[in-house]
Structures are given as C-alpha cells and as structure tokens.
Amino acid sequence: MSTIYGLSDIHGYYKEMLDSLSLVDLKSDQSNKLIFVGDYISRGPDSCAVLYHIKQLEQTYPGQVVVLSGNHDQMFLDWFFSDLENHWLAADIQLRTTKSFFEPSQWNIIYDKLVDLQGAPFKMSQLIKDELERKHGELIKWLLTKNKSFFYETDNQIYVHAGISEVDPELWKHATEESEFTWKYPAETGPFYKDIIAGHISSAEVAGDESYLGRVYWDQENHFFIDGDTPRSKTIPILKYETKTKTYSSFEKTVDGKWIEYRITELN
Known part of the structure; x- marks a missing residue:
C-alpha cells in the first residue's frame, strides 16, 4: 500500500x-x-x-x-529572467528573502554596493541577480525547470x-x-x-x-x-x-511537541 x-x-x-x-x-x-x-x-x-x-x-x-510551482516561485523567476519585471524584488520586505542566499559578510558587501546605486533601481536589481547567479546559478536553473x-x-x-x-x-x-x-x-x-x-x-x-x-x-x-x-x-x-484505503489523514502537535496522526476521511 x-x-x-x-x-x-x-x-x-x-x-x-x-x-x-x-x-x-x-x-x-x-x-x-x-x-x-x-x-x-x-x-x-x-x-x-x-x-x-x-x-x-x-x-x-x-x-x-x-x-x-507556486505564485511566489513564479514571481521570483519572472524577476530573475526579465529585464523589465521588478515586482518580486519590490515585494521582498527588507530584502529578507534575498539576504537568505548570502552569508552576512557577503551580504554586507553587496549592501554597500546597493547603497551606492540608490536611485537606479534596475542597476540595483541587476547587481543582485548577478550575485545570485554567481553563487547559486545551479539552484536557480533547477528552480526554472x-x-x-x-x-x-x-x-x-x-x-x-x-x-x-x-x-x-x-x-x-x-x-x-x-x-x-x-x-x-x-x-x-x-x-x-x-x-x-x-x-x-x-x-x-x-x-x-x-x-x-x-x-x-x-x-x-x-x-x-x-x-x-x-x-x-x-x-x-x-x-x-x-x-489502498483511499483515506486521508493529517497530523497535529500535542502540548509536549509530539505529532499525533488523525484521520480526516473515514473508510468507505
């Protein structure tokens, strides 16, 4: 089964x-x-x-x-592979997602470069894309599939x-x-x-x-x-x-942090 x-x-x-x-x-x-x-x-x-x-x-x-694929994944790919689409980056609050791709020391260097490019959003966007491509190119190619x-x-x-x-x-x-x-x-x-x-x-x-x-x-x-x-x-x-039984179940946590399985649909 x-x-x-x-x-x-x-x-x-x-x-x-x-x-x-x-x-x-x-x-x-x-x-x-x-x-x-x-x-x-x-x-x-x-x-x-x-x-x-x-x-x-x-x-x-x-x-x-x-x-x-979900809509957030699609938005990221649309941004990464388009010269015109900046919606995803603009929606990345405090660049929280972008920063997850870099070590803090790496991000500090990138951030200093972004500060120098303030007022030029497409150059800022391209800088981030270039750094993502350099560090995570294979991962992004996989996501594109x-x-x-x-x-x-x-x-x-x-x-x-x-x-x-x-x-x-x-x-x-x-x-x-x-x-x-x-x-x-x-x-x-x-x-x-x-x-x-x-x-x-x-x-x-x-x-x-x-x-x-x-x-x-x-x-x-x-x-x-x-x-x-x-x-x-x-x-x-x-x-x-x-x-085999065509039944659905899920899990919920007890107060002590253990997962307990419970049935959603019953056996026919």
Missing part, C-alpha cells in the same frame, strides 16, 4: 519544514510519493535553505518527489498550488489558464470528479474558522486545503493519502 504526502506554502521556514518532513516516509516503499505544492520562498528567513533541501530530496528519491510544473494528477487526485477551472471536468486541463494554477482566488469548494489538493489560500480563510490555522481543511466534498499560513502558525501541515 503506497502513500502520497502533500505539503505547501513553506515560505522560507526551513526548521518548520524539517519538522513536518519528519512525518514523511519515502524509504520503506519506493512507490511512496511526496508532493510539494509550491511557494517555497518569501516571508520566512531561510528561503535559500528550503530550496536546496527540496532539490536534494528530489535527487535522493528520484521519481518519488514532485515539485510544483519547475516553472511550468503546475499540477500533479493521479487516478483520484489533482495536486495544484492554487486551483483549476472546474467548469467542465473533462476539459479542465485546457480550460485552466496558467495564472489560475498559481493565482486562483477565491478558493472553490464543492463536488468535483477528483479530489483537489491546493495551497495558496490559508485553510483557516477558506474554512472561515481560525481553528484551522496550521491545519488541513476538507470541505466535506472534493477539496483539501493545505496552506497552514506558516508565517502565523509556524506549522506546515502534511496531508497523507493511503492509496
């Missing part, structure tokens, strides 16, 4: 990601899979470390780890960062615009012919219930929302799916 694990919206929270990944078993069964559903960077302090760890997992478990990885489909599920067009079950792959895969808002709920596992929008927001902060929300139909709003909850929920 193989297992599929899904998690999303890590947002640069490396320690929290490692804590959640401790619940994932890829070793005992090579048919087990781990689906990363996007938004690995921005907001948290360790975006660079998050990317390197996911890249290493993909290399260590070939065919078992799937890495999808995920640029069009918008969904992962199984016999019973669709994993996607934000959502899909659900107007016609037979035509969703053609009807969904690229921006919907990573930016769809608001969340859609209700019945669909496959289960849709998505991040992007906080599970608490979709549920309209703050008790779902840091937890998975199931709409009692075919939608599972797994964005735990990590910056607020400091928790990255894991959705676990058993392919």
Whole structure:
C-alpha cells in the first residue's frame, strides 16, 4: 500500500519544514510519493535553505518527489529572467528573502554596493541577480525547470498550488489558464470528479474558522486545503493519502511537541 504526502506554502521556514518532513516516509516503499505544492520562498528567513533541501530530496528519491510551482516561485523567476519585471524584488520586505542566499559578510558587501546605486533601481536589481547567479546559478536553473510544473494528477487526485477551472471536468486541463494554477482566488469548494489538493489560500480563510490555522481543511466534498499560513502558525501541515484505503489523514502537535496522526476521511 503506497502513500502520497502533500505539503505547501513553506515560505522560507526551513526548521518548520524539517519538522513536518519528519512525518514523511519515502524509504520503506519506493512507490511512496511526496508532493510539494509550491511557494517555497518569501516571508520566512531561510528561503535559500528550503530550496536546496527540496532539490536534494528530489535527487535522493528520484521519481518519488514532485515539485510544483507556486505564485511566489513564479514571481521570483519572472524577476530573475526579465529585464523589465521588478515586482518580486519590490515585494521582498527588507530584502529578507534575498539576504537568505548570502552569508552576512557577503551580504554586507553587496549592501554597500546597493547603497551606492540608490536611485537606479534596475542597476540595483541587476547587481543582485548577478550575485545570485554567481553563487547559486545551479539552484536557480533547477528552480526554472519547475516553472511550468503546475499540477500533479493521479487516478483520484489533482495536486495544484492554487486551483483549476472546474467548469467542465473533462476539459479542465485546457480550460485552466496558467495564472489560475498559481493565482486562483477565491478558493472553490464543492463536488468535483477528483479530489483537489491546493495551497495558496490559508485553510483557516477558506474554512472561515481560525481553528484551522496550521491545519488541513476538507470541505466535506472534493477539496483539501493545505496552506497552514506558516508565517502565523509556524506549522506546515502534511496531508497523507493511503492509496489502498483511499483515506486521508493529517497530523497535529500535542502540548509536549509530539505529532499525533488523525484521520480526516473515514473508510468507505
């Protein structure tokens, strides 16, 4: 019996990601899979470390780890590979994500150069790109390979960062615009012919219930929302799916910091 694990919206929270990944078993069964559903960077302090760890997992478990793209990942790549797009850098508050790619001493040198370029935003942007390319070129090339990885489909599920067009079950792959895969808002709920596992929008927001902060929300139909709003909850929920029993479960922490598994859907 193989297992599929899904998690999303890590947002640069490396320690929290490692804590959640401790619940994932890829070793005992090579048919087990781990689906990363996007938004690995921005907001948290360790975006660079998050990317390197996911890249290493993909290399260590070939065919078992799937890495999808989220809107924050797309914005970063749009900025990096465009001479005109500066939106991502402008949205990087206090350059927190950018700084995660450099040691403090390296960043101090770069920062002094940026100060000298004040008033020339495109030159400042290009300086940062050049330094990222020099230090992390292979990592960025790897991330670029995920640029069009918008969904992962199984016999019973669709994993996607934000959502899909659900107007016609037979035509969703053609009807969904690229921006919907990573930016769809608001969340859609209700019945669909496959289960849709998505991040992007906080599970608490979709549920309209703050008790779902840091937890998975199931709409009692075919939608599972797994964005735990990590910056607020400091928790990255894991959705676990058993392919034989077709049941979903997740985990929550006890007051003493231990993970306890709980079932979301019941056996048919």
